[in-house]
Amino acid sequence: MRNYTKHDVIIDGVRVEVLEAGRGSGSPIVYLHGAAASPGFEELLPLAEGRRLIVPVHPGFGASDDDARIDSILDYVVHYSALFNQLGLAEPVDLVGHSLGGWISGLFTVLKGHRVRRLALACPAGLHVPGHPTTDLFTIPPENLLRYLVASPVILQSMTSAAVTNEMRVARYREMTSLARIMWERDYEPKFDQWLPGVSVPALVLWGEEDRITPVQQAKHWADKLGCAETATFAGAGHLLFTESPDAVGRVAAFFARPT
């Protein structure tokens, strides 16, 4: 069975972990994860079929170190620009971002569009849609969080069955601290709708129809602002779209398989 190899990269003095799987001659696929790195990224491995898949872990999350200087999405964009350089990604990549990673990927493409061949955004955060606001992650009682993230009862059952240890609580608090540093005041970028029309790369917007964090109604607004975006929604899936829907992973793979 395919699996990731892990290696560390130092970006501007901060050690981050990078997971890689697969190889191929085409553009690498870079995946920017959401606000929790702990569950791992097994569900994305089909993307590594005939392709090089790169999953960097954000500073302040998972096995990467903290970077106390990061306090905005823009800081993460600058970080990823440097990481792309470090990894020698000179040619445009296929970029896929989930949730928080979708926000970072969106802004990265606004500012560094020449480094992106195709853009896939899975229930991205960051856009303010009147009437359909993003649920404030910070206000959800910890014991209810998984019910907000996951729609499938079977997956919810499998995720809640493991006992919560103190180490897990500490790890979660640390990731929520990293998240608070960039989005406590506001969980969207008020000017995103002004900036997104400047994106000219082919884009795909994917969404779980049962998403309780970023409501599926936001999908249309992303697609409208991005101009040329395709939209795909997935019945029965919640906010952890790729965990809940292998079809969504397949849809991304197919989208990235198309020639430019």
Place this chain on the structure above:
Amino acid sequence: MSVLSDLQFYLMHFMPYSDVVPGRPQGQWVDIPNTHFDPAKGTKLYKDYLDELALGDELGFDGLVVNEHHSTFYSLMPSCTIAAGALIARTRRAKICVFGTPIALTYPHRLAEEYAMLDVMSGGRLECAFPLGTGMEYWVNPVNPSFARERFRESMDILMQAWTQPGPTRYDGRFFHYKYLNPFPLPYQKPHPKIYVVGSGTEDTIQYAAEKGYGYSQVFTPVAQQLKSFENYRATATKHGHKHDANSIIISAMPYVAETKEKAVEEAREHVLFYFQKLLRTSAQMNSPPGYMPVDRLRKRLEATNGKDMEITWEALNTIYRTVQGTPDEVAERIAHWCEEAGSSKIILHLHVGDMPHWKAVKNITLFAEEVIPRIRRMAPKTLVAAE
């Protein structure tokens, strides 16, 4: 010299709103429905509470203390400066201690101005204690808890610059930029009123207070933990060449005085439990918004409690915290013991507690002032004063 020789008694009020909302295991903070507030009841409570503090001034307490919390039935003081202003107009003698506005939640120049105004209005009776603010405050104020500590320190720097450097000055920081930092009025006391930092035992807060040469107070943490913090504070202050004495440490206690021990317990018990079990209660989530608590501190706390809320029982209270109910002799003995044990000559007394009715608060304040304070003063070793 014994700490008892120069003991100062400060009367503090939390001004709680005692009609709590039932069925709230998560406590009376942050998302408590404010529709339960009755303004007529509020007016009555403000009157009683201010009367109780003013009585403290008449009866000879050395200081009166008010503090600040937001969006909670725990406190009717979202602005301790307003309460202090009301007290200044009603008192003549006692120090007024603001314990205080969390400076990270406001504009630091504005707090410098407001505190200076209180100091000038009172003819130099102001003392200032600076808390970070509880975690709960950061849910209801538009300030990022993950920057609370950095913002606190920068704000303190601004306040001190405003008070000690001839204005106008300029300030360039991470959170604030001042073109003309030039508060008016300036404090009455020179260079500025006495300053304390209020902590809850976090190591870097103790270090901060000691390094800066400010006083230190630690609230609502077990006594043994406080004593360790005070040792740490004194050692660090000495290392940095700052003078410190028994006046540099403020401790607090919750005594109730009556004719007999049994009567004291009977009259106080329900209000003390109400305070600890209802008003002080909060959830781990509200208490520690992301970034408010250093991750290492959370790890230590989880290891100590295993993630469970500490259940506060009556039996535990009188050993872990400084609560006592008894006759004037019994209470005086405990107070003297606590001050000596902590090396502190400044003690805050919570004499109105929880949902205590006005008459009991008046009784407790009066008995403490007239029966307890003189007893403690008599315990102080007599010092010889050279004849003039």
